[in-house]
Amino acid sequence: MSDHVYKKVELVGSSETSIEDAIKGAIGKASQSLRNLDWFEVGEIRGHIVDGAVAHYQVTLKAGLRIED
Template sequence: MTTNRTYVKTEVVGSSDKSVSDAIDSAIATASRSLRNLDWFEVVEVRGNIRDSKVSNYQVTLKLGLRYEPKA
């Protein structure tokens, strides 16, 4: 049996000097400390900084899907 679910979306930006993947992991790890029921993410934007002709920082904007919990 399938359960109908309702979600709330919020947007966060993660950053890393290592990689896009690390920026995503960092954003989700930080968000999960204060948000409950994180179920999914969507990459909205990838950008970064350039220093000395090299990528110095990655920034990834994510939409996070949180399972909605109605008040009891």
């Protein structure tokens, strides 16, 4: 196994349905323009409340991009 070097980028995903959808949306969109995405870590979870109910989820995450040899 060879050693790898990674660059971390910060992403913010949002969804009206779930935290998971917010994460998937951020990773999916980022993968359209960034190559070699290998992992992610969730840093913050926020939400928007309307009339006493959760209306929106927002997740800040960092994604690791493997630097090519």
